[in-house]
Amino acid sequence: MRALQMVDWNHDPEFAEVSEPDAGPGEIVITVGGAGVCHSDLHLLYEFPAGAMPWTLPMTLGHENAGFVHQLGPGVSGLEVGQPVAVYGPWGCGLCPACARGEENYCQRAALGTPVAGLGADGGMAEFLRVPGVRHLVPLPDPLGPVDAAPLTDAGLTPYHAVNRARHLLTPGNTAVVIGVGGLGHLAIQILRSTTYARVVAVDVKSEALYLARSCGADHVVPVGDATAGGIRELTGGRGADAIFDMVGSDDTLGLAGATVAVNGHIGLVGLAGGSLPVSLLGLPFGVTVTPTYWGTLPELHEVLQLAARGDLCAHKVTYPLGRADEAYAAVRAGSLLGRAVVVP
Numbered sequence: 001m002r003a004l005q006m007v008d009w010n011h012d013p014e015f016a017e018v019s020e021p022d023a024g025p026g027e028i029v030i031t032v033g034g035a036g037v038c039h040s041d042l043h044l045l046y047e048f049p050a051g052a053m054p055w056t057l058p059m060t061l062g063h064e065n066a067g068f069v070h071q072l073g074p075g076v077s078g079l080e081v082g083q084p085v086a087v088y089g090p091w092g093c094g095l096c097p098a099c100a101r102g103e104e105n106y107c108q109r110a111a112l113g114t115p116v117a118g119l120g121a122d123g124g125m126a127e128f129l130r131v132p133g134v135r136h137l138v139p140l141p142d143p144l145g146p147v148d149a150a151p152l153t154d155a156g157l158t159p160y161h162a163v164n165r166a167r168h169l170l171t172p173g174n175t176a177v178v179i180g181v182g183g184l185g186h187l188a189i190q191i192l193r194s195t196t197y198a199r200v201v202a203v204d205v206k207s208e209a210l211y212l213a214r215s216c217g218a219d220h221v222v223p224v225g226d227a228t229a230g231g232i233r234e235l236t237g238g239r240g241a242d243a244i245f246d247m248v249g250s251d252d253t254l255g256l257a258g259a260t261v262a263v264n265g266h267i268g269l270v271g272l273a274g275g276s277l278p279v280s281l282l283g284l285p286f287g288v289t290v291t292p293t294y295w296g297t298l299p300e301l302h303e304v305l306q307l308a309a310r311g312d313l314c315a316h317k318v319t320y321p322l323g324r325a326d327e328a329y330a331a332v333r334a335g336s337l338l339g340r341a342v343v344v345p
């Protein structure tokens with residue numbers, strides 16, 4: 001079968017002919033129905049130093065996956081061939097207390113870089129994907145299909161988890177700011193809109209992204225520029241924002257978050273741009289929490305999919321056939337794509 005692979009560090013992805021996976025004991029092979037193109041893949045492909053992760057290349061890309069059960073390995077039960085499923089991406093050990101709570105994204109035994117589909121192990125940019133156990137699959141609630149579900153497994157789940165960490169602050173009268181209205185950011189706005197009472201402010205460089213933010217339910221949009229911080233302060237009566245979700249994570253965006261967060265506020269750091277925010281007693285408002293988060297939990301993925309099934313969460317998508325998956329990556333890299341690119345093999 002054809003697969004789009006990471007072949008080397010600081011290198012364009014390339015198509016390769018690879019053998020179809022076969023489900024071993026306990027494993028499941030799914031027919032990929034949708035695989036999202038994530039901006040973090042671009043950091044990985046083009047910015048990480050060679051060997052930054054302990055992975056063997058080449059590796060098939062794609063860590064946002066959903067599809068249909070194709071083959072059940074020996075000993076697998078509880079699923080039927082043809083059943084639509086989403087793949088929960090962060091695979092932990094399954095045994096530690098964090099994994100027992102469904103928080104495999106914070107597994108106490110899996111280090112960052114432990115191979116999961118599309119991040120160290122072969123991912124969903126191919127016709128078939130091998131999943132090592134039923135624990136990593138979530139049956140899709142009706143009427144959700146794999147094309148809609150795929151981007152939600154990361155671009156939906158990650159902001160949902162970040163929002164959950166600040167939910168106590170997202171009350172009527174309080175303000176949430178989403179910095180960066182890309183694949184994750186436009187879904188963060190929908191999640192804030194449909195599951196909290198906070199006023200939602202979106203910040204982005206591009207006017208099309210701010211238009212998308214409006215259509216996703218943002219109450220206010222603020223373009224990036226000299227007046228951004230002042231604009232957020234003005235919208236909050238000078239108090240600052242109660243929760244800020246930084247979907248970019250650069251020095252600039254973290255600086256903006258630090259300059260506009262309210263006393264006792266929260267900064268959720270989601271974006272992988274590698275920036276930093278100095279912490280000092282008088283450098284940030286008192287009581288501020290800064291929380292870098294990684295992906296989300298298995299119970300949260302169930303909730304995200306339910307939210308989508310009832311019509312409250314839907315990725316703005318551009319779909320590509322597998323044969324043009326390389327173009328999808330190029331479009332995301334060029335910044336010319338709004339919302340999420342989803343490869344449909």
Ligand SMILES: [Zn+2]
Nearest residue numbers: 038039040154
């Ligand atoms: Zn991702």
Ligand SMILES: [Zn+2]
Nearest residue numbers: 093096099107
């Ligand atoms: Zn674990």
